[in-house]
Amino acid sequence: MKKIVYGSFLLLVILMISFGHVAFAQLPSGIGFAQSSPSESSGSEFSEPRRLLEQGRYDEALAALHGLETRLPATKGLSHELGLAYYKKSDYMNAIACFKKAQREDPGNNEAVQLLGLSYYFAGRPTEAIPLLEKVQTWFPSANVDGSYVLGICYIQTKDYPRARGAFAKMFAVPADSAASYLFTARMLLRQDFAPIAEEYAKKAVELDPKLPRVHMLLGEIYLYKSRVPEAIEQFQKELELNPGEAAVYYKLADAYSRLQKYEEAERLLQRSIWLDATSTGPYILMGKVLEKKGETALAVRALQRAIAMDPNNPMPHHLLGQAYREMGRTEEADRELKLAEQLQIRQDTKP
Numbered sequence: 001m002k003k004i005v006y007g008s009f010l011l012l013v014i015l016m017i018s019f020g021h022v023a024f025a026q027l028p029s030g031i032g033f034a035q036s037s038p039s040e041s042s043g044s045e046f047s048e049p050r051r052l053l054e055q056g057r058y059d060e061a062l063a064a065l066h067g068l069e070t071r072l073p074a075t076k077g078l079s080h081e082l083g084l085a086y087y088k089k090s091d092y093m094n095a096i097a098c099f100k101k102a103q104r105e106d107p108g109n110n111e112a113v114q115l116l117g118l119s120y121y122f123a124g125r126p127t128e129a130i131p132l133l134e135k136v137q138t139w140f141p142s143a144n145v146d147g148s149y150v151l152g153i154c155y156i157q158t159k160d161y162p163r164a165r166g167a168f169a170k171m172f173a174v175p176a177d178s179a180a181s182y183l184f185t186a187r188m189l190l191r192q193d194f195a196p197i198a199e200e201y202a203k204k205a206v207e208l209d210p211k212l213p214r215v216h217m218l219l220g221e222i223y224l225y226k227s228r229v230p231e232a233i234e235q236f237q238k239e240l241e242l243n244p245g246e247a248a249v250y251y252k253l254a255d256a257y258s259r260l261q262k263y264e265e266a267e268r269l270l271q272r273s274i275w276l277d278a279t280s281t282g283p284y285i286l287m288g289k290v291l292e293k294k295g296e297t298a299l300a301v302r303a304l305q306r307a308i309a310m311d312p313n314n315p316m317p318h319h320l321l322g323q324a325y326r327e328m329g330r331t332e333e334a335d336r337e338l339k340l341a342e343q344l345q346i347r348q349d350t351k352p
Helices: 006-018 044-054 058-071 078-088 092-105 110-122 126-139 145-157 161-172 179-191 195-208 215-225 229-242 247-259 263-276 281-293 297-310 315-327 331-349
Strands: none
Touching (some): 044 058, 044 078, 058 078, 078 092, 110 126, 126 145, 145 161, 145 179, 161 179, 179 195, 179 215, 195 215, 215 247, 229 247, 247 263, 247 281, 263 281, 281 315, 297 315, 315 331
């Protein structure tokens, strides 16, 4: 029996959700949530479809499985294998149908229940996902961190914020009514574009613990998101009083000052952010913008070139660099960078 690496799989889920991707084309075959699968104990009839799945040849794998269904429709575990193939292809509606059938055929197939819940989640049907994912929690008393994350996001999407807070508290091993639980939930709410509730939860965290690190930073981000710049600056400054070694706070505060066209203050803060952490591209990109606004185009070019060296596939620094070159009269280089920025943006927008 192949061991299912639950934590690694859900870490990939988290990363893909954070960056807006729901395609699972690169998942290895046999990945699931439960500790065993009936399909894994079946005979060699699934060897070839599994091999095709491992190679990312989903349509061929599905054709092989449907061929087996035509020849031997009663093959044990076939519905499960079909569900897994559709799941990997990101065809969640067909995956749902197959996992429901697999569950009827074997009520003890925990993996089918878990993957059915996830299929509902990725199909945009969190209400139907929740009871299935809650069952996963009962099967694993020491709930996996990642399972709590997915369940918490489902609760957010159904506007059940207290239960979302409970899930994230469990995820981070903190009391459900603690300042930290409100902070974590506020962060997840903001990520899901629930800014008003995120603000409410962040304020509650401050009320419970005014010296909690990163909570003022989160409030500042919320206010910046809402273009309430003076309030954002106030919160970022409070965060710096509590957490003066956090590079990201200087960067966010510089962003706020740049929106008020206070470019000298922004440049000074960006320098501090870069001194503390030279591995993030954001401060270099913003530094390029600020220096260009100050008329220091040559220095702006250097900052943007540094950002591109760190992240060559980011369209923003290429676009800004093209504008800077144009201001310097370097037309050929400007056209090259602007064209590249456009190509990268199109590629980014059409990425599955």
